[in-house]
Amino acid sequence: MINRNPLICLALLSLFAVTGGCVTGGREDLIRSGHADLSTGNYQLADKKGRKILRNWENNHQAMLLRAKSAYGQGDISKAVKILTQMDHLCRKDLCQNETAHIKAMILLANLTNDENLIKESQDNIDELKRNLSLQQYSTLIDYYIEQGRPNDAAATFDNLMTSCDGEMTNEQKMKGFVLYYSVFELEKAKGLYSELTPKQKVRLRKQFGEISF
Incomplete structure (x- = not known):
């Protein structure tokens, strides 16, 4: 029979502990201030901050979304669609770096393109995100x-x-x-x-x- 001493069992469970990564403060500050720029109509500065992040982190979803919103704010819908499409294409769906930002991006893309299938897919992704x-x-x-x-x-x-x-x-x-x-x-x-x-x-x-x- 196995020794079912809870302390021994709990010691074994410690083998399965998983730690997660975090975003650096500088990057978070750029994202936060970039969204503040969007709210005040300073779209070019927001885009600049998004591009700065992308120089060190290719296809960062938050930065790509920031750039897409900046383009949309300036009335350049085709550029916004291009950025969002590129983000989705480059993302490894099985190892998505930021599911929340990805879903937000796909919702925006669906709205910009009036794509019914994409709208439905976004809803499915939201349900999956809630489950995860x-x-x-x-x-x-x-x-x-x-x-x-x-x-x-x-x-x-x-x-x-x-x-x-x-x-x-x-x-x-x-x-x-x-x-x-x-x-x-x-x-x-x-x-x-x-x-x-x-x-x-x-x-x-x-x-x-x-x-x-x-």
Whole structure:
């Protein structure tokens, strides 16, 4: 039998912690002041700030959107459409750097081109973004409960995560869910996830806890 000491289980969960990157303050300041320029009609200065960001970060979505809004504000719709189309074309959709900015850009592009299909696609993207944000929030809350030594709350939140993603979880999420459920003696749920783990993951668990049985 595995040792279901919550402290040991929580130590294992620390292996799955994920950290995210952040935007530098200088870039944020340029984006913020650029939008202030748009609100006061200083479109050329806003465009200049967008181009400055793009010199160091190609296809930065916020900067591209800033430039597109600047062009639109100056009445150059074709330029705005070109910028937004280029942004969408260059973006790696599976690793989008800023989904929120991308969706805003596509909504603007749809409005500028009166493209019904693009409008519908934008709505689908908004729905997907909401789903992704919910999953991120649940993951953050789970990690918080783990750090606080509250495995029962973490396991309950994992229930919500499973519901939100309709069971389509990554292998690491399944691993985390298994350890959580097993640590709080929810064995039926743990058993279901254990059956979906990869052979390598099961080996990792056995090395950490010994033989696992239900």
